[in-house]
Amino acid sequence: MVFTLGIHESVELLFPPTVLRDALDPTDDGSTGGGDDSASRGDDSEIRVVGSSAELEGCDALVTFAYEDAFLSAGLSWIHSVQAGVDRFPFDEFEERGIRLTNSTGIHGDAVGETVLGYMTSFARRLHRHRDRQRDGEWSHPTWDEPFTLSGESLCVVGLGTLGRGIAARADACGMDVVGVRRTPTPVDHVGGVYTPEGIEAAVTDARFVAVATPLTAETRGVTDPTLLRSALRPRSLRVGL
Structure with a gap:
């Protein structure tokens, strides 16, 4: 057969x-x-x-x-x-x-981690602005206080599976302060503090970046409610959805 x-x-x-x-x-x-x-x-x-x-x-x-x-x-x-x-x-x-x-779980941590690091670097160094100005044939500098470095900035990773751990490892290597959200608050390498979903508002309060790396399931739907995040996040924060 x-x-x-x-x-x-x-x-x-x-x-x-x-x-x-x-x-x-x-x-x-x-x-x-x-x-x-x-x-x-x-x-x-x-x-x-x-x-x-x-x-x-x-x-x-x-x-x-x-x-x-x-x-x-x-x-x-x-x-x-x-x-x-x-x-x-x-x-x-x-x-x-x-x-x-x-499914193909457990194999995308490196690719997603590097991609999210690229997003954060682009935002921090305003590389997307330079790209747009190059396309438009313009040349100008951002204001002195607009760009910043990732070192010392804070990141909250929602979901600490393969994708979330890949993101956290690279952010930690860049000197970022990393916290995470997962169902059980057990320690995770490269993550300074772990919260449960009930504590997500406290987890994102000081974050400059929030990376959402959870699968879409009945349990995770609505965990990162945009209204909640807007009220809890500090100004000029960036949310990265995967």
Whole structure:
């Protein structure tokens, strides 16, 4: 019996589907040149790129970025999301049909940590202003007290999973004062103080930056309510949502 893994075309938003197909097929000698949408591993399994509902037929498992209702009637036993977040998937319907759902948690800490550090550096050094002025063919300096350095500034990281810890580690390395919010107030490396969600207002009060790194679930929905944050944050603070 052949096990067939489909790679949904929606992963194109992150990478070419054929790249993943070829990486999962160590027996491929490159003779397909990336142009063939399917590959046989030679071990009673097949990997193929799929798009339409008809192409899902015969697939046992699916790697995807997007969700489509057609997945429910395709006879799939396993769906893997290339993202960490899974809020787009209908858990109840999956359970009814016996579809297992997995996600790509635990692998994005470095990329997200560096991205958020870049956002904070750009804001602090006003690099986005310089970019806009370069585009417009203008040259001027910001006022003397507008730029600042990250060292000594404060950051609150809401959510201290893989993403949040990646952010905290890099902020701490830059000399920032880091606090965090998580369900249990247990210590976390690179985080000076940990609050529970009930204490989020106190956690963000002194923060120059707030990075929200929680998955969207029933428990986290509304935790970073914009009205609450606006009333608690100090002036000229920046919120980074992931």
